[in-house]
Amino acid sequence: MNITADTAVTLSYTVTSLAGKPLDAGSLAYLHGGYDNIFPKVEAALDGQAVGFATTLELPAADAFGERDESLVRTIPKAEFPPGVKVGGQLQGLGPDGQPQVFNVVKIKGPEVHLDGNHPLAGQALKFSCKVTEVRAASAEEIVHRHVHGAHGHQH
Numbered sequence: 001m002n003i004t005a006d007t008a009v010t011l012s013y014t015v016t017s018l019a020g021k022p023l024d025a026g027s028l029a030y031l032h033g034g035y036d037n038i039f040p041k042v043e044a045a046l047d048g049q050a051v052g053f054a055t056t057l058e059l060p061a062a063d064a065f066g067e068r069d070e071s072l073v074r075t076i077p078k079a080e081f082p083p084g085v086k087v088g089g090q091l092q093g094l095g096p097d098g099q100p101q102v103f104n105v106v107k108i109k110g111p112e113v114h115l116d117g118n119h120p121l122a123g124q125a126l127k128f129s130c131k132v133t134e135v136r137a138a139s140a141e142e143i144v145h146r147h148v149h150g151a152h153g154h155q156h
Helices: 040-046 140-145
Strands: 007-017 022-032 054-059 073-077 090-094 100-109 112-116 126-137
Touching: 022 040, 022 126, 040 054, 040 126
Parallel strands: none
Antiparallel strands: 007 022, 007 126, 054 126, 073 112, 090 100, 100 112
């Protein structure tokens, strides 16, 4: 079966910096066909392919996790900081648009806590390598929910 709209695709993948530094690796399943479950340039490269297809793409920051947005960097008083959250943890707050936003705790310094709502890889060009390990027709429920269910997909 070839990868077309409304197919569930499983990949093994690695993500590295352009210099080759390993950043992430694993397996993922996504719903193909413009559901925003994977980087658009990766989805375009996989369109029409089948199990066994492998590719490596260099993605500029804008085509990966986006450019850094400095409006998502905040400093809050430690007094407003929930107990038990440490550097490396996450908090949910409101972004500049008033919508819920996850912030990473990047530093606690004296009376201040430094937060960053950018993805940790924002602003970085990446090399994305993958191999297609499974392709199947998506279920009606997966199409309605706009993501793959089950192994390496979303669980309800």
